[in-house]
Amino acid sequence: MDQQLERYLNDHLAGSSGAILMIQNFAETVEHPEARDFFIKLKQDVENDRELLKRLLETAGMRSSTVLNVAGDLTARVGFLKLMWEGFEPGKLGLFEGLEMLALGVQGKRLLWLALQEISAWYPEWSDVDFRELELEAIKQRDGVEFWRIEAARDALPDIDRRTRALEKVG
Template identity: 55%
Template sequence: MNAALNRYLNDHLAGSAGAVDLIQTLADRAKEPEEKRFFIDLKAEVEKDRVMLKKLLETVGSGGSGMLQAAGNLTAKASRLKLAWEGLDPGKLGAFEALEILVLGIQGKRVLWRMLGEIAGEIPEWAGIDFAALEADAVRQRDAVEGKRLTAGRAALIPEEEE
């Protein structure tokens, strides 16, 4: 396998591990049942995308890199410590920043699918994979999280005055 493609896919696989961890944290902190359900469903979608990334790596002769995944997990844990310091409860800066990190990560997944769609014709093992549909799913996910980010940003950055 092309070393650059291997690294690119593994980087995204490692990042997605951090995303799953962050999404679970947000689900655990959710106060409302529908909010919790949103994050649980999003986590399932991201885990499905992780399976696809692993499949893509396997079809071109490589598995996931344990070292890169460990680095991704370490980065996720460090980020979570910073967010916890800011506070992950609704209305806190950490909750807003967690959603912002998630939006950026999902946008990264979107451009991953777009790039892979561009090169898929060069990789016979990827024939039949609908990268456009994967990209559309990422756009839908990003937009849904972006709505929550905007609400959280308003609460964190312009808090209601206490009476």
């Protein structure tokens, strides 16, 4: 069972590597100062979560997997290339889809904290970790990403020229 937990924690550790890459790009490309501040803070939060995951692995006598971390980073970079092709600039599909992927990842982190809260009684070395608080923080992060995702949807999805022409024909 510990091997499965070790793999699960390593999978989340690997996923966070890709998330940091994406968040850094968002922080560098978004136009709104509020969005930039949000993504800078989110990047720091995800880096802190990575350190916590490493500590959870270590205190439970498990190891972080270099292979899984490299594989996760490589997977993230390949997916990132597709999004770059779509464009990360405001109004581009890549920004919207990237934020959607990030929202899903943050929701996955929330579910990680819920699962670890359920099994934490079997790991007394984790007694100082407030998994409920981590879950609540993940909910706030997810809601923040969702706010900016919806903003990006408004910019990227409607074809304004086509809609304007359609309205002109009706009118």
